[in-house]
Amino acid sequence: MLTALLVVTGCSAARHVTEADRLQAQAAYEQAVAALARREWATALTILRRVTALDPDVPVYRNALGLSLLQLGQPHLALVEFQRAVEIDPGYAEGHLNTGIALAEQGRFAEAVAAYTKAIALPRLTAPDTAHVNLGVALLNLGRLPEAEGSLRFALSLDPQLAAAWYHLGMVLVASERRDEAKDAFRKARELAPGSPFGQAAAERLKALGEGG
Known part of the structure; x- marks a missing residue:
């Protein structure tokens, strides 16, 4: 499970757009952000199609x-939009991060690693912990276990409360045949977020490793 980011500031000037169009797009975008916050994805999609028709060259x-x-x-259609965002503004870190997520969801993990790496290198990245978790997951899927472990441990150095990072670290350690360390990581994920998908998956992994409860 990956985490995509929406950053609501930093709009760049559009091209071939009237001031009226720009103002109308900004107002509609605020409505879309509210719909996204309510998890009304289809409503947000409808609004955002109108927004991008009015003002097509704003990365956010x-x-x-x-x-x-x-x-x-x-994810294949999402990828087009994320790539357009970073084409407009190559320094838009969240666009690179979300490009990586869309690629990973299509199983294109090597390309996802490249996108995450770009995001991490940019100073405007607002959630480096998320980027490092997602990078670690992609590296795990590629079998690059030492690099995956390093990325996940770095994410945990930024935020030790990340259940997702602990869970995926456990998966890396299982793949590395370090069962006792894996159990410790899964226990931490379960402790931090017992009711979350990661906490529940960690509990199942612990059972598979011979630990009850």
């Missing part, structure tokens, strides 16, 4: 459109 609008598509299970 493209990013938000991609996010709604991602949540609706269309």
